[in-house]
Amino acid sequence: MVFFHTSSNTSLSPTSTSSLPTSPTSSMVEQTIQNAESIIKKWDLNSSSLITITPLFHPNRKEAKDYLKCVMDLRGTMHFLVSQNSAPHKLVIAQNLMQIAMKRLEKEFYQILSSNRERLDPESVSTSLSSDGSASFDVEEDEADQQKIAGESISEVERVSALAMADLKAIAECMSSSGYGKECAHIYKLFSKSIVDRGLYLLGIEKFKSSRINKMDREYLHLTIKNWLNAVKIALKSLFNGEKILCDHVFSASQTIRDACFAEITTDGAKNLFKFPELIAKNKNSRPDRIFRLLELHGAISELRPDIESIFNVELTSAIKLQALSSLQKVGGSVKTLLTNFGSSIRKDSSKTPVPGGGIHPLAQSTMSYLSSLSDYDRILTDIISIHPQIDNALFPESYFNDPNVIEAPKQAASVHLAWLILILLCKIDSKAQLYEDLSLSYLFLANNLQFIINQVQTSTLKHLLGHQWLSRHTQKIKQYALSYESVAWNRVFESLPERTTSELSYEAVKDCFKRFNAAFEQVYVKQISWIVPDGKLRDELKVSIAGKLVPVYREFYETFSTKLNADFVRVSPDDLGNYLSDLFHGTRISSSSLLQSSSHSKGCLLR
Template structure:
């Protein structure tokens, strides 16, 4: 004989008729029927239907379940109305029947999730509704003084309620800890249970013959990973349903504890994968800067991830799971994020109290930008307490950045090394300062903001009254003409560097070399300024024009100090007396020229001009004044020497030789002059 197909009637089963599901209205001793005689007649008819039902059937008809629960509801109502009555009502047999039926369903679930899980769109769960009634019944019975009359019923319903909630909590925890596994298992079990005559709680939405396992397909792993916290709609629906049920039956603490533990573990795993470790302020302060420097990018990544992905996702999850309890959702989110935020802010706070130094500025600015850029996200997520903490740390990072930049000024001022740089080359202080400024200006916008905030703080501290503040406030026209606080500080640093270099140039005994030193360093500064759009826009054109003028003056002074003396040997004055060339004087002039030119070549070939353009400009300008003058002098007076040895003795260099040797200057390598005719 062919077996009957499973019924999907929205009911739960009585196994082999072991539990008599027929209600016992007489046992409640109800004298008044609020619904009138028709209702009473209807109850009797329903009783007959339940009593005449074939005991071999594996399922309980929904009408029987409805009558059973109605009786329990009426009894609960009667209890609430009889608190002050001398004779409380008797417990109907329907109470025990419902409790045992729920217990049987929990026992037969075998730890599976199909008893509690549902697909989105299904109606209310009969099993959860039954548990809710048992909870209300237990509470109502407990309102009465201890009495043997209700003791057994309270023990029975409390035991069943506890077992039901334990089962709910286990499934709730499983969904939280591993929604992917639970979802697939639950849907498979539900699909299997629908193919068997299992008598599970079914809902009316499954009355059609569709397989519920296909109604909400599992999401691919990539979707879960990209959408934190990665729960499927199926999991979210059941988490919400179970949480609502647990809270409604008085097990809020157990529900919240399970939720917090699961989500805290998730956060710890996420932060661990990002490489963030828990560190105290002492741990951070004991770190070497090289180690801390590597930790800061990890912190920045974790802080951004938390405020842009994890925290918003966690808030949505709390609001989804506890949608019926917004205050619980808010409290849970605050408690969950508190530990993570304390860990993140402790690290940032520890960084702000480390010993400051110039190389730390860039990491401090990175952290400052992180707080600044994420402020709009945090404003809608974090509590006022943590918003205040993040604002305070950001402010301290800004103060640190300004202080470190002031330290650069102090380091330039305190650089009093008395040893000149060999060859008039670029001073290490110049290279360090300009490269530091170049890197700093990569953070131009941030530093502009930091210095403006610092200026406001100083003005606020310095203000002693509203009248003084009004007098000191410039008008809008003055404000537009003034440079920004950061630009003004940058100009101050450059002026200080220039003054320091001027002082260092005086360490050279050779005045010509001091001008080479000033040209080298001045040109390097100007190249760095013009090579950086950020620096150039911050430095006023007036400053750049002045420095360019100074460089031209250094060039002229160098030529005057070095080559004007050599040109003096090529003058006509003093060579003729009464129209006759004085040969001894002429010989002395050539000897002086040769000696001076050899000495200049020997000395200045070892000087350093690293900038090729400046090197070329110097050589061209020297050749432009020396070669024509020397060629003309030789043309006028070489005839006064006898050809041969006398000419070679006094005219050691031809014009081409002079030009060749000039082109060997400023190479940084001493060279011996090869005499050429």
């Protein structure tokens, strides 16, 4: 039968007054003791009857209600006898009865916990409580009404869970008000701590040590971190939160007991749980990609901090919050160290081999891949970097700061820092360009690498972090590099042709122009056929620009004078010239030192 419900009617609690009048007579005291003796001894654990193995809180719950009521009446009688300082023999009898009752209630408390182990899981606990977080063992409503209320409001499983919680609360209040709160709390702590510890074990939370983590290979370490990231949310929001709800409910009459119980049950497990990120932060592995796991750990703790503060909100659990905060700080510190080391590794790159054909430098590829991935953690990075900005202007040439807009001032600290790391990379790419003996190839190398960097920015979260102004400014820089390349590489070819074609040129002058053009173009072509421009758009723009300045002038000169000279001097037709230009910037390998042996080169269109 149901005696627990969530109504606001009078409930049985240690603070409820007994049925004794304010000034009971001697006969009333005697009657109360006799009534208590008949009920309490019936359920005496030392009895030889089957009562010792029969639960007091069985389906016919009237006897449980009567038992708790008689204990409260007995407690009231004992208080009266003490206050009157009379009838010591009656007080001794009452005290003996109280001890028998407490032993019985201890057993009932443990049996309820044990038999409802599965029902008292965190989810059941949270759904079994009423909106005001209470359930009561009512002594006024009859069983039929209580059962009807329970049946209408909750499912059978939830009903049983709610009844078990209310039974535990009623016993805890009765024992605490009778001076046996420590005994009740001891049983509860032993039982609940085993549930919490087992729950953490099933979630894969172990007691790690730094030495063990340092010995883990990369793959296993990543799996361990991934498991922790999944487990910490469940542990906090279900395991610890559910335990707090149950503990607060059962010991609602005593804040001291419930705080002490919750702290003792959860402190070891929670501290171990939140210490894991700190151990990872102390890991000696210095691989740059380690930062991503640290960012995930930092993000998880930051996201859960409100729940941590809410659940562990008493002084006795402050050590748990301090451990979580310590891990957050240690992880953040490791992230900042890795960022600093990453910037230093870019500056210290000492490779001296030029990239063939002016292609993309491996440093640009690895750096932008890293920064593109980092940009996905911009919110977490901002939280970390904003505490201690790490930009050092002294490490860069003064020319980089002539323009006050070299780095914009985005709202997020992560934006500033990522832009700064790209600036470090650009400085290094500038120094790598100096490795080329051919100045025009240096400019092509700079254009290629800056275009690659911009492409990486545009296809990642970096685009939103750095902003349109950053992209526009650096796109303009590519155009400057392209013009410089074109000027240095092709000026000799452009200058080999007269500025204006006129029929007044002598035969020797025309012949000399063709000879100079053939020599200049062949030299440029042979040299640049192996150069590369990976970006299709930039490659086409370069070809169009060169062809636009060269082909029309050459076509006019060719059409005017080609018929006056033999094939030994007129070796390239205007169409062939366009086709030769279309060969450029694909990184083609050649075996002959001279490819302009005839004008048979015909590939159709100017641009591939």
